[in-house]
Each structure stands twice: as structure tokens, then as C-alpha cells.
Amino acid sequence: MIKRKKRNIKIINIKKIFRYSLPVILTVLITFIINQSIPNMFNIIKNTAIISAALSLPEGGAHIINNGKKIRNSLKNNNTEIESIKNEDENIQANSVSNTPQETIKSKDTSNPPQGSGTIERKTLKAGTTPNFLELSKNSYLKNLTKLPMDNIKNIMNSPPSFTLKNISDPQVLIISTHATESYQPTTQNWYDPSYNSRSRDNSQNVTLVAENISKEIEKKNIGVIIDKTHHDYPSYNGSYNRSENTIKKYLKQYPSIKVVLDIHRDAIENSEKKIRTAPIANIDGKNAAQIMLISGADDGKMGYPNYMENLKFSINLQNQISKDYPNLARPMSFSYKKYNQHLTTGSVLIEMGGHGNSLEEALYAGELVGKSISNLLKTIIK
Numbered sequence: 001m002i003k004r005k006k007r008n009i010k011i012i013n014i015k016k017i018f019r020y021s022l023p024v025i026l027t028v029l030i031t032f033i034i035n036q037s038i039p040n041m042f043n044i045i046k047n048t049a050i051i052s053a054a055l056s057l058p059e060g061g062a063h064i065i066n067n068g069k070k071i072r073n074s075l076k077n078n079n080t081e082i083e084s085i086k087n088e089d090e091n092i093q094a095n096s097v098s099n100t101p102q103e104t105i106k107s108k109d110t111s112n113p114p115q116g117s118g119t120i121e122r123k124t125l126k127a128g129t130t131p132n133f134l135e136l137s138k139n140s141y142l143k144n145l146t147k148l149p150m151d152n153i154k155n156i157m158n159s160p161p162s163f164t165l166k167n168i169s170d171p172q173v174l175i176i177s178t179h180a181t182e183s184y185q186p187t188t189q190n191w192y193d194p195s196y197n198s199r200s201r202d203n204s205q206n207v208t209l210v211a212e213n214i215s216k217e218i219e220k221k222n223i224g225v226i227i228d229k230t231h232h233d234y235p236s237y238n239g240s241y242n243r244s245e246n247t248i249k250k251y252l253k254q255y256p257s258i259k260v261v262l263d264i265h266r267d268a269i270e271n272s273e274k275k276i277r278t279a280p281i282a283n284i285d286g287k288n289a290a291q292i293m294l295i296s297g298a299d300d301g302k303m304g305y306p307n308y309m310e311n312l313k314f315s316i317n318l319q320n321q322i323s324k325d326y327p328n329l330a331r332p333m334s335f336s337y338k339k340y341n342q343h344l345t346t347g348s349v350l351i352e353m354g355g356h357g358n359s360l361e362e363a364l365y366a367g368e369l370v371g372k373s374i375s376n377l378l379k380t381i382i383k
Contacts, residue, residue, distance in 0.1 A: 217371025290354025
């Protein structure tokens with residue numbers, strides 16, 4: 001009897017130990033599994049989010065993203081060319097150059113980059129050799145990212161803008177920035193700090209200052225111009241275009257004389273995997289200017305933007321004027337399925353003034369040159 005009792009006590013103790021230790025064992029096992037799987041899970045989530053953004057938000061400047069083997073393969077399988085990516089919550093802008101002849105320009109920067117910094121490469125970006133590039137005139141190109149046949153574009157590419165200006169003092173040009181806090185490198189250098197998100201609410205550092213340079217050149221030609229410096233992308237990047245649309249409508253109602261709306265942005269061309277940013281550069285009269293890119297939207301039949309070809313006429317004329325005045329300053333203009341509030345007038349265009357690898361000085365010089373070319377074009381359509 002005594003032996004059986006001892007054995008029963010031993011069995012009960014083992015059961016207790018197992019019962020109390022099981023949660024601990026399971027907790028350790030689950031923790032181990034999670035620790036092993038989270039990095040892969042995050043990569044899957046990140047890659048899926050980037051691909052999704054790429055397919056739905058082609059906005060601003062560029063070409064095909066190069067952000068890892070999985071993403072490249074996924075994009076290849078989708079047979080989709082991505083022009084630009086911007087995650088509205090975190091302002092992720094990841095563009096890389098593909099099939100584009102480039103001329104690397106060395107900077108005179110002699111500063112020592114801090115530990116952990118990325119590299120900035122200065123390059124002159126030109127038209128690629130793929131069939132979706134169309135030569136508009138000498139040194140002037142368009143990149144067709146729509147399904148519209150090239151012949152449709154060729155039929156209107158020699159047409160003048162569909163509107164005219166008047167010889168009046170009333171404002172006829174409106175300049176805004178949907179993403180006004182987009183900023184640049186403070187100095188011309190060959191490295192960048194990855195912790196700086198290239199945004200600033202200081203109007204002496206962001207694209208609104210570049211817009212001022214454009215405005216000044218237009219004013220010199222006695223063409224009435226208004227510049228609005230509202231930060232449509234602050235405090236939230238989401239809904240920026242809705243807010244800038246309201247701003248444009250307000251001015252159009254107040255000044256019916258406005259025919260031209262310029263939305264000034266800054267591009268972002270980056271290979272985040274290799275920590276390399278491309279600063280698009282054109283040497284004009286011995287001085288480096290940030291290359292610019294015009295973006296003209298198109299309607300796929302679902303956007304309520306039926307007059308997009310009229311805007312395209314204006315954009316093509318401006319692309320040709322800039323390319324004539326300052327060869328290589330304008331990268332190939334982009335024609336893609338986006339609205340960009342261009343449905344509000346027939347003289348609306350989005351202009352990317354350099355990228356986040358460019359210095360503010362390079363962007364300001366580009367603003368001066370673009371302002372002169374816009375003025376040259378507008379003077380020809382004053383009736």
C-alpha cells in the first residue's frame with residue numbers, strides 16, 4: 001500500500017510539472033517561430049505594398065523601380081512599367097533609371113561623407129531606345145506610358161496650345177505646389193543622409209522657392225502671375241491633390257483670366273538597395289542645373305478628364321520650347337494615366353524640378369531657366 005501511494009504521488013507531481021511547464025514551452029516555441037518569420041513577413045508585406053503602390057500611383061518622375069529581386073520579378077511578371085512610387089504616409093519615393101542613356105557628371109564636392117551615408121550620382125538623363133519614346137523635335141522627347149497609339153500623339157504634336165493669352169494686366173498664370181514641402185540637399189555634395197526625408201516646411205528650402213524663381217521670370221515679361229505657397233501636403237500627405245484642387249478652383253473663380261496652371265514638384269530617383277540617389281543634371285552655360293521633367297496626364301475613360309489632349313498640346317509646346325532654349329535641361333516628358341488636377345484648365349502641367357539628390361542651388365537655377373522658357377512660349381500666344 002505504501003509503495004502504491006508513493007507511485008501515485010510521483011505521477012501526480014509529473015502531471016503538475018507538465019501542466020505548469022507546457023505554457024512556458026509553448027511560449028518559447030512560438031517566440032522562436034515568430035522571431036524567425038517576422039523578417040520574411042515584413043519583407044513580404046513591404047514588397048507587396050511597394051508593388052501595389054507602383055501599380056496604382058505612378059506619380060512624378062521616373063522609370064522602373066529596382067528594389068530587390070522579388071520586386072523585380074513581380075514587376076516583370078506583371079509586365080508593368082512604373083514611372084514613380086510615392087507612399088503617401090511615409091513619403092517613400094523609389095525610382096531608378098532603366099534603358100536610359102546617361103552621362104555621368106562628376107561633382108567638385110570634397111567633403112567627407114559621414115558614416116552610414118548614401119551616394120549621390122549626377123547624371124544627364126536622356127531618351128531611351130524603347131518604342132514608347134517619341135521624338136517631338138530636336139532634343140525634345142515624350143515617353144508614352146498610355147495605350148494611346150503613337151500616331152494619335154503625332155497628329156497633335158505640331159499643334160499650338162488650344163488657348164491664347166490677352167495683353168492684359170490680370171493674372172493669367174497660376175503657380176502652385178501640391179507637394180510644397182518637397183526639398184533638396186542643402187549643398188552640392190556626393191553623399192546624402194538617409195535619415196533626412198527630403199521634406200521641409202521652411203519655404204526657403206523647399207520647392208516653393210523654386211516656384212518663386214519661375215514666377216519672377218514670367219513677371220519680367222509682363223505676364224500676370226500668381227504664386228500660391230500653401231502646404232497642401234501638410235500635416236497629411238494623403239489628400240494633397242484634393243486640397244490643391246480646391247486651391248486651384250478658388251483662384252479660377254476669383255480670376256477667370258487664368259489660363260495656365262503650373263504645379264511645381266520635386267522628383268526622387270533612388271536605388272534604395274544600393275543606397276544610391278541620382279541627381280539629374282544639365283550643364284547650361286557652364287553651370288549645373290537640375291534637369292526637369294514635364295508630366296501630362298491622360299484619361300483611361302474613368303477619370304472625368306476628357307480634355308487631356310488639349311493639355312498635351314500645351315505640354316508638348318513647352319517641352320519643345322525648353323529643349324530649344326536649353327538642350328538637355330528637360331528630360332523626356334511623361335504622358336501617363338493620371339489626372340493631376342489637369343482637368344481644370346487646358347493649360348495645366350506638372351513640372352518635376354530636379355530630384356532629392358540635387359542641391360537647392362541646382363534647382364533654383366533650373367527654375368530660372370524654366371521661367372524664361374515658359375515666358376518665351378506664352379509671349380507667342382498673346383493675342
